[in-house]
Amino acid sequence: MSMKHRIVNTLIMNIPICVAIVITAQLLGTGALRLMPSIINFVLAYVISFLVGVFVPLVPWGVAFANACKAQPGSLPFGMLINAVVNLGYVLVNCIILTYFNVVIMGHAPIIAYFISMATGFIPIYIVGYIVSFLWNRPAEEITKSICRE
Numbered sequence: 001m002s003m004k005h006r007i008v009n010t011l012i013m014n015i016p017i018c019v020a021i022v023i024t025a026q027l028l029g030t031g032a033l034r035l036m037p038s039i040i041n042f043v044l045a046y047v048i049s050f051l052v053g054v055f056v057p058l059v060p061w062g063v064a065f066a067n068a069c070k071a072q073p074g075s076l077p078f079g080m081l082i083n084a085v086v087n088l089g090y091v092l093v094n095c096i097i098l099t100y101f102n103v104v105i106m107g108h109a110p111i112i113a114y115f116i117s118m119a120t121g122f123i124p125i126y127i128v129g130y131i132v133s134f135l136w137n138r139p140a141e142e143i144t145k146s147i148c149r150e
Contacts, residue, residue, distance in 0.1 A: 002150060009144040010053030013136060018045040020132040021094060021125050028121045029102065037102075044101065045094050058089040080134065087130045095122050 001009075022041045026033055052058070062082035071078040095118060103114045 002148070005144060005148045005150050007054060008147050009140060010050055012140045012143050013133065014046055014049040014053065016136050017090065017129055017133050018042050018049055020128050021045060021091065024125050024128045025095075025098065025102075025121060028124060029117065037106075041098060041102070044098060048094050048097055049090055052090055052093050056089055056093075058086040061089070062086045079137070083130060083134045083137065087126065087133050090133075091122070091126045091129045095125060 019042060022038055022045055023033060026038060026041065059082065062085035065085045066073075066078045066081035069077075069081055071081050099117050099121065100114055103109045103117050104111060107113070
């Protein structure tokens with residue numbers, strides 16, 4: 001995969017994933033959606049996800065994991081295992097940074113609140129991110145191929 005393909009695919013993949021994790025995190029944290037915090041968090045999540053997607057080799061790690069689990073390449077389990085690793089990388093980095101930003105910096109809460117928020121929010125955010133990224137992967141790949149002509 002060329003760098004152009006990787007960048008374009010990352011930009012396309014991250015739109016619905018960032019929307020989904022921002023909405024999930026905000027509903028978990030506050031019980032409501034507010035426009036400005038959602039926009040700020042989306043922009044931050046999108047930038048973070050772009051950097052992770054371009055500079056961290058999550059897909060090769062996911063492929064290695066799927067191969068280690070002896071899943072058949074091209075099969076549904078193979079794709080699910082790859083997605084488990086890729087989504088873990090995205091969600092982990094986003095949760096670490098955005099939870100700290102929202103709870104400690106913006107919310108002025110003590111650091112213990114950060115750890116509680118991470119402990120209670122990570123799994124639901126991971127599940128939502130996993131589902132969205134799994135469903136969006138093929139369409140995003142097709143859009144990327146048409147843009148990059150690869």
